[in-house]
Amino acid sequence: MFFPNPHAARRAYDAELQSLLSLSEGRAAGQRLAGWPGVSAQPTTAWSLPGLAQALGIAQLTIKDESRRSVLGSFKALGAPNALVKLVQRRFGKAGWSGTELLAGRHAEALSGFTVISATDGNHGRALAAAAQSVGCRCVIVLHAHVSAEREQAIAAYGAEIVRIRGNYDDSVTEAARLAREQGWEVVSDTSYEGYEEVPRDVMQGYGLIAAELLAGLDPADACPWTHVILQGGVGGLAAGLVSGFWDRFGAGRPCVIVVEPEQADCLLQSAIAGRPARAAGSVDSVMAGLACGEASPLAWRFLLPAVDAFMTVSDTQAEAAMRLLADGPHGDVPLVAGESGVAGLAALQRLAARPSERQAVGLDAGARVLLISTEGATAPGVYAGIVGRTAAHVQAAQRDWLRRAGLSQERLMQRLEAHAALGAIEGGGVCRLALTDADRQGRDQLVHWMRELGLEVRVDGIGNIFGIRAGRTQAAPVMTGSHIDTVATGGRYDGIYGVMAGLEVVRWLNEHGIELARPLVVAAFSNEEGVRFQPDMMGSLVHAGGLPLQQALDTVGIDGLRCGDELARIGYAGDLPCGSLRPHAFVELHIEQGPVLEAEGACIGAVQDLQGISWQEFRFTGQSNHAGTTPMHLRRDAGYCAAAVAVFVRELARRYGGSQVATAGAVQLHPNLINVIAARATVAVDLRNTDEATLQRAEQELAAYVRQLCEAESVTVQTRRLARFEPVRFDAGLVRLIEDCAGARGHRTRRMSSGAGHDAQMMARICPAAMIFVPSAGGISHNPREHTEPADLLRGANVLLDALLTLAGQG
CATH class of the missing domain: 3.30.70.360 (Alpha-Beta Plaits)
Structure with missing residues (x-):
């Protein structure tokens, strides 16, 4: 069924509603949960599916993959844990406990007598159980008759006590409320009822982090990146959490919002017809277990009534077909694991695309840019395998294979490295390209030529740092990668230059695939990283980060008695860009290890977590x-x-x-x-x-x-x-985890490690989140003509860089 909402309005966000749910509250929830291993420190991936978009007759399709949010496999990892933390803080207000302290279990002894309870179809209860286990309080979960044994076991694995009842989800909500009254327990539910709104509000605030991530970095004047957003229904908590963010940010210019439910659990559609919260017209039981709700949350409904343009339902059969479609990737797109409730948005989009009248009613034309939220992965592995015909692990393996095939070209990467190694080549296969020499000028000229070939805007600052800038969809702070092109006197052909050339290959890949990133992407080559001719080392990035005054750097006299500023001008790279004016959102540097650890341990990728003080x-x-x-x-x-x-x-x-x-x-x-x-x-x-x-x-x-x-x-x-x-540097923990996640998705063995060498990333860490990716060095040899890394290892590192940059810069 399809129902255009006659109550939808285009107006500024209501102040009363904004006081309950807003983008700032979503960001605050993220800070509250920061550091908890139960959620990823990085935004979840927003996949672009251009092949499927073309097949559906729209311009762009983006799916934000909440299966990667947590080991729990669903967006619910944001709601219940946020609500539990805020509940404990209210009940123990005088203690002054922070979310970080609570989720680290530092007050478990004091909370051992505190009990929370909730009704659930699976994911909410699992998230609450996991958070309660971390906090150290008792957790009771009420399950109705239709919840599978597989989902029950997943919840019990986190230490929750299970209560089984007959009936459906609404019956389990009633039973949880009764037990709470009798025992003096606290209900942590994602649905509100009369006199119970604080906790559901906190749950929805947690979901608001998804919208905050999607809209991060937009300038005030920017329009919404998506024309249409399709959200799952259920009791309405997720939809309200996200609708509030888009409404808060864009006001009357918000995107067209469509909410989808199972056809037998259509409580929100029936509410839209009635103009008030109403019950579902069907049996409620659905394969889309997370959406199988018979009654709307009154609190959520206050946000949905004026801000959702259309309500619609899909059948279980349509949802199952959408699961198989995403797993297959038939249009050349990446295969994705999405669970039964996670695909409801895609099933709705397919139905809309096939029905001209409905499509016209919501303005879903050829220029539409559609955002979907895959709310869960294979949270019930057996159910998933039964529907898709193979396990989630098989689909994930296909995804890794797709990523390998869809990654960068080893041949092209090696061609760039070989061509650049000829500039300043020395006997034995090495390179001598001391900073600001004629050989360095040749290397810079070649780099600038390649940048311009790729359509990058080239800027050079006062210390000679070179930046190739690829515009994004917004003017937000850019994501930056790169390294340096200068060498020691008897250097190898990979130190520094590898990170710059890999950055260029990422840009080439983006151009060839027609991918527009939300944030600008910058490939940087910093001046005088080695510090051989002019001290200190990492001079260019240090000036950029504000750690060394420009004039002091320019007045440095080299080992040959020549002044840095004079030599910079002589080779033509005394630029006019103010030093430090490009302040990144994040910086990721790809580099050879220059040591023996990865090779000795058989690891492919080093996720560098810290760097030695010098x-x-x-x-x-x-x-x-x-x-x-x-x-x-x-x-x-x-x-x-x-x-x-x-x-x-x-x-x-x-x-x-x-x-x-x-x-x-x-x-x-x-x-x-x-x-x-x-x-x-x-x-x-x-x-x-x-x-x-x-x-x-x-x-x-x-x-x-x-x-x-x-x-x-x-x-x-x-x-x-x-x-x-230079003091020791601890790299951004979230970026380190992102590198590990990207490497793991491609099936690479990863090792967390320290860097014994200094790198530009340590300077950039002063002004933005920064981290490094290492690949093995043969024999641990570097600063030597015998320096070598296998082409396959170079490609692996470059593809991990690609994946990390896509996540950070906002693919889709």
Whole structure:
């Protein structure tokens, strides 16, 4: 049945309703649940299905995949946990407990006597049980006769006590309320009734996070990215949670909203006909178990009546066919796992597309951009397999295979890397492209040429950082990727340049597939990352992040006596873009590991969670030149010995500290540097690194004390100069998890790890969420012409980067 809603209005969001549900409340729910392992720290994937869109005669089809929201496999992981946290905070208001503390179980002992209860068809109860287990309170779940044993077991697995009753969902709601009154328990339901609105409101606020994610980053003047949004019905909680977000953001310019229900559980459609909350006309029992509700939530209905343009129903048969369609991906689209309730929106869209009168009634024309929410995955695996004809694991394997086939081209990636390696090539297959040399200019020119070939807007800032900008659908903060193209004097052909070339290949892939991202995408090549010619290293990204004044960087004198700013101008890359003006929404850097860990452990992808702090110091000892043969040992003022002693000391220090502590005396200079003359002057540069700031400081202090003692014992003086100092960096936990998720979706073995080398991402972490993807280095060798990574590994990392950028920039 299809019913255009005569009560729908185009007006500003009602202030009274906005006080209950809003985009800000959705964002607050996300913050409340942040850190809980039960939900993903990253927005769920919004898949673009261009093949199916074309088959349905519309311009664009986007499906936001809530099966990836949580190990629970459904959007319900947002509602009940948010409501439980807020309920506990109200009941124990004086305690001042945060959501993070509660969901980490820090107050479990105090909550051991606190009991919550709810009626459910499956997913809501499972989410409540999981949250209650984390919080440490007791959970009772009432199930009606039609809930499968498989769903019951999934709820009980989280420690919930199960109460079974006869009848349907509405009967279980009544029983849960009765038990709560008798026992003094708290009801955590997603449906409201007279005198019970606070908790259902909190549930819907949790669902509002979905809308907040979809609309994140839009400028105030931007129109809605979708012309039509089709939402599942049920009691109306999900629909209200999302409708409120679109209404709040766009007011009268909100998209056309359509709500769909099972034809035998049509309580919202009947409510629209009656103009008030009403009961379903059918038996309520449906394969779409999460939508099998007989009575609308009065609170949700207050939002739906004025903001839903049409209500409609679909049959169980249509839903089952939609499940199979998504699993098959018959139009060249990615195969998707979507459960019985999750496909209701697609079933509705298929019906609308096939019926011209209904299609015309909602304006579903060839230019329509439609958003669907896949609310669940295979939350009942047996039911899913019975309908689709194969297990969810088989469909997920097909998805991974599709992703491999639909990913970047290994041949094209290698062609770019090989072509760029010829610029500054040295004997043995390596590369010498020191920053701001003629070879670096050649590399920059080639990069800019390729960027423009791909249609990127090229901007260069005052320190010579190069940015290739691909416009997004909005003017929101861009997602940025990239690395550097300069090398050490005897460098390899992958260090730095791999991340830049992979970024270009992502852009090529997007262009070829006609994918418009919500956010702009920027491929960056930062200046002087290696710090060989001009110190400090990571200079370009440090200036960009505001950690080094531009003028100070430009005035740096290199090892050849030339000024950085002069050389930048000489090669033509002193740009006019203000440094730091491109402030990213997120930064992801793809890089070779430059170490042996991934190869040794057989892992394909490193999800870099932190990066060592770096302390570079230079010690310049001054003693006295004298004859090597005639000066007794006890009368010598040997600066050379002091340099050697420091080198030995820092090595022993690192061994003694253990853990992540490393130490290197990488550069030693003696004067007059003659075999038979005691050195009058000696300079030694020391590199200390550790992932723990306190330990790194202790190492620095111990080295300083040793140098003082050494000078006193050897009758020499010392001048100490700090060359660079960067604290350890902890990368954004959500981005690290996203990288792991993207790698896992492609079937790659992943390892969380630290980086011992400095990278541009550590500077970018000062101004935005940042993380890194590592791929194996053969033999752990880098900064060496023998540096090598297998092409298959390079492709794997580039495809994980592609998937991460699609998620962050908003595919669809």
